[in-house]
Amino acid sequence: MGVMESTASIAKRGLVMLITGNGKGKTTSSFGQALRAIGQGYSVCILQFMKGRKYGEVIAGEKYLPGLRIYQFGLDSFVMRNNPAPVDVEMARQGLEKAKEIIASGEYNMVILDEINVAVDFKLIPEEEVLNMVKNKPAELDLLLSGRYASDKLKEIADLVSEVNEIKHHYNAGIKDRAGIEY
Template sequence: MEIEKPPVDRQVEKPAGERRGLIIINTGDGKGKSTAAFGLALRAHGRGKAVKIYQFMKVPSARFGEHRMFEQLGVAIEGLGDGFSWKSKDLERSGQLARDGWERAAATIMAGEHFMVVLDEITYPLRYGWLDLEAVLKVLRERPSHVNVVLTGRGAPLELVDLADTVTEMTLIKHHYNAGVPAQRGIED
């Protein structure tokens, strides 16, 4: 590691544009996509902003750590799916759940009552063909100008990336699974 001197005279030009709702995507094969989105949700909630979280692959009865904490904080989080595809007993039903969930999420976005709407793991139903990409893009383009939308999941479609204001790709460098260490409660849930 090379030691560097901390900056002491940082000149930053502030953007001159108006504040507006953003489209933020967390994608890639590394860990942290949902975690980063939840961090944004907590930041917004901490500022008194209305936040709604939809999880496209989690079941409505899920009680992971984030569900327990968001419930305590009064942040709405809703599972829309029936688990990841390899756990599904009926992929047709999984697709219908995703479509029904998208209708709820789209209505929430378009209503404009929330500062932030998180669409966690939405790239999976898009990639599986369960959701129409053009319909999702249309809602994102036509949403009220103050609504921020955060989308997560691997393999974000290029059309989404092109539309987004901020895109972060999480890169897998090393993962404990590869060393034989199983999922950890409080880390993966």
């Protein structure tokens, strides 16, 4: 952004936002951002990497938010970090191709790439392709990337970086996950 850029063009410039960290709430925050944007009349698309379960936010979004489109590219199982199954790699790459298509389409005001940071860190998709996609997004598009393990390069090109840190988690007290809280 040059010094001479007008206030009007700055206001219209889409932001690159990144939510990372080891705490609970990155996806929840992403869906909250989508809800806020939809409330202001935006059309929003969320692409979830490494997720295949119909979590509560996906169910509610599909049922109550006509301005929201959600795609999932993953199975309802954990991905092994150092030995991902070929299907996990293939689904993540399909998600990346769909993300490129959606971003280039101009159909949405905001695109959220949920868990893309993890997909990059697990080497399911190449970081360089994600960086290029972010750098070449339409100027007016707001783009949010979420997930643990965000790379320094992604943090550097983002306009906003928020980190969710775990201070205490109920799992450590033996309390299991449950509907409405974890999914």
